[in-house]
Amino acid sequence: MSALPPRFASWFAARGWDLHPHQAEMLARTDEAALLLIAPTGGGKTLAGFLPTLVELAEGGHAGLHTLYVSPLKALAADIWRNLGTPIAEMGLPIRVEDRTGDTSYTQKRRQRADPPHILLTTPESLALLTSYEDAPRIFAGLSRVIVDEIHALAESKRGDQLMLALSRLQALAPGLRRVGLSATVEDPGAIARSLARAPDPCAVLLAEPGPDPDISMLVTPERPPWAGGGGRYAIPAVLEAVRRHRTTLIFHNTRAQAELFFHALWLQNSDNLPIGIHHGSLSREQRAAVEQAMVAGDLRAIVCTGSLDLGIDWGDVDLVIQVGAPKNVKRLIQRIGRANHRYNAPSKALLVPANRFEVVECVAALEAARAHELDGDPKGPGPRDVLCQHILIRACAGPFDADALLAEVRSVGAYAGLSRAAFDDCLDFVATGGYALRAYDRWQRLRQRPDGMWELRDPRAARTIRMNIGTIQDTDLVKVRLRGGAALGEIEEDFAATLSPGDTFLIGGQIVRFDALREMTIEVTRSASKTPKIATFMGTKFATSTQLSARILAMFREGDWSGLPAHTAEWLDLQARVSRLPEAGGILVESFPHDGRQHTCIYGFAGRNAQQTLGLLVSKRMEAAGLQPLGFVATDYATLLWGLRQVDDPAPLLTPQELREGLETWLAGNAVMKRTFRAAATIAGLITRNTAGQRKSGRQATFSSDILYDTLTKYDPDHLMLRITREEARRGLVDFGRIEDMLARTEGRIDHVVLDRPSPLAAPLLLEMGRVPIAGEGRERLAAEAAAALMQAAGLDAG
């Protein structure tokens, strides 16, 4: 183990610090080409990553960029910049550190390219942009180390794929580059290590001591949780009491809308005026910054938040984490809990608040999994080709390239190691010509091949638009919300904004505001004294319960051991076992019962929300074909409830694997999920440009919906690369047919059909569930026609 240089040793000693063993090991093994450090939050992970850089730069003499630090959050880069400043200043190290994100000024960015700092802190998108410049070889010439922070979070998304492609480029420019990954606890460190290293090279994994087990329990309240809904508002008195007993509490929610509603309700009952803030991705940057500052300064006792606070920024002295709603995923729960007690060796403390009766079961299952150190996660598929298309465009911006050399670079990325020449050529052809079956036009040329075989942009001016569209984060179209003549409050989805009429009220940033007008993509609002807002339905991610967690719940049902459950939930399950039966892993429980004048059928697939939603669409199609006249359905993580005019006597024919698969093929094509998936893939791949200089101003009629492109391709070029990518992504993403296949495999055709004269205890909550989907088709047209006729009649006009 290499000793700490004297200057560092005395600095550590002056602070009364000892090197953690993993920090020392990172220093000792700094020559390795790739190293992954897995350490819990608060384990001095960042310092472990930077220490070798600081030591190497301490003697001076390195010109230009030495270390690149990449994190998923801009805020994290700024945070690290502050944290590095202390040791550098106190030890008088000759090291220049700068950050570079979307917020960095134009002049600063220009200067950084001309004269890069020793350490540059950035994000995957800003890095991709840097590699697109012609002078990238000069900028990165001396690059020696790259540190990827929160690599577990990046690895879950296309941002990680884009980053690893960028690293393959950097490796070509700086062959001696060493890679370091910093990760929270994950279920499969080997997979992350493989994604970090240059394929097929190995990557060592260093495991820091995990620290003590978290102190985690379920909040039990005198009030019973409601049957359905995701608010958790019944628990507010108990939550306030917990906040009172701790210094700082983070209160996590699964969606932004839930966070808003909870925060609003919390304030109405906050009789002690405890200082509590709210933080989520829809709020304006200023508002989030204000909350973050107050948090660091210790001025807040609690923050109601969503995943926007998930990543490892040091917000100060959090000693309690509350998760409202089922965690859906044990790994995310553990990582969130890691936010409490940021000091190594002190146990994190967390409370789970189930929002409804079924979530009690899910929370208990998650607690068991956490205690057993059993994390969940799905293996990642091969590298996405839409990201590869964007990478090719970025490469073309930097100058002419050789296709063989680029393919070799791309294959050095773990996720793309198995990329075939044909698949690469498909992407190159798409980028160069659009990749259409119709080949009549020589004007369809974005790239062209020079006589010497190198590829280049046909029009170098196109680089500007390509650079403006770098990135893989899909934001839905958002409109700004602004107080009339005042401050920006945040953003809401355009679809939600379109449903608002003047006078409507909704919640944002914990305030109720009234919609006044929509002007040039900004919503003007005024504060409203109203107490009951129209719900802000701006989304935030809706997670599906993980496969592993669902399996645990089914195992709990099989064992029939309710000892971990509160009495009300145990009674509920007992009643279910008596009047119907409990769902099992080896069969699909289907219940049929009349309710409210409609025939209901409930299918307990335990396949997660997305797959249950898909199942609802497929089964309702089959019901329509069978003349069962379905009217609608609703899906949760564990079941799909369908209703219609006729009773289902035999559900087996509705659930045969072969026909579900066929239904998927035909249904998928016209589906909104497909169109959304297409839009994402086509945007990343560069078919649709989100940002063109001055485009927004030219008026909306100049732009047209990506749905039209989807429909046109489906009709005239069904085998186009973008449609192939769309089908693959939808199957494993929002459609999640993979989990329907898992369900079919696990149950092997066994269907347990129970006919009841009323809703069963497990089915009852679904009757109250939000998010009902009407069966589309002629029925929808008829509804629209009726609405039109009613409006015409009300206006005294002839409906014609």
Added chain:
Amino acid sequence: MNGHDFTLAGVRLTALPSGALWIDQARALCVADLHLGKSDRMARRGGALLPPYETFATLDRLAEDIAATAPEQVICLGDSFDDLIAGVELAEEARLRLMGLQAGRRWIWIEGNHDPGPVDIGGSHLAELALAGLTFRHIAIPNAAAEVSGHYHPKAHLPGAGWRPAFLADAQRVILPAYGTYTGGLRSDAAVLRALMQPPGQAILTGRRALARPL
């Protein structure tokens, strides 16, 4: 035809679900803003390489409307070509399709801001047309009467149907939705459209059937 009948200046008109207007007494079919060659123009200008099928998609739909109505004349209300070069460079196959559609009937190209001049394709090229007591032009003129125009690509909203391309009609004028495949829409509550349309007016949404609602 699932169309919606209404009258303008005493002339019976039918808004077809496709976005075309049928003038029965003149046996005329009127369409606006075909924007043929749009993907071609974008590719030529170094923009996105959009699927090069929209000209065929637009002509396919126009052929269906022509087959269903058997018009004696077809009036294209301007912006028929995304620009004049697109008109010149229209693929041979598309040119042949258009000639087939023109056979046996009068065909009028009204000039639009995208195609302000004649194109080397059969049919008459006019700045505007008077027919059956109505004036057909590309862009509506405030205070004009008995006017049929296009240009704005209006779309309107109905609960359950969402925003769809729509005809806007009042006592003085009708503004047609864009017929071209690669066209977007301008909301019926946009200031410029609200200034043009006087109450009582109606929006007729396109789709599987034409749906009228008050403006």
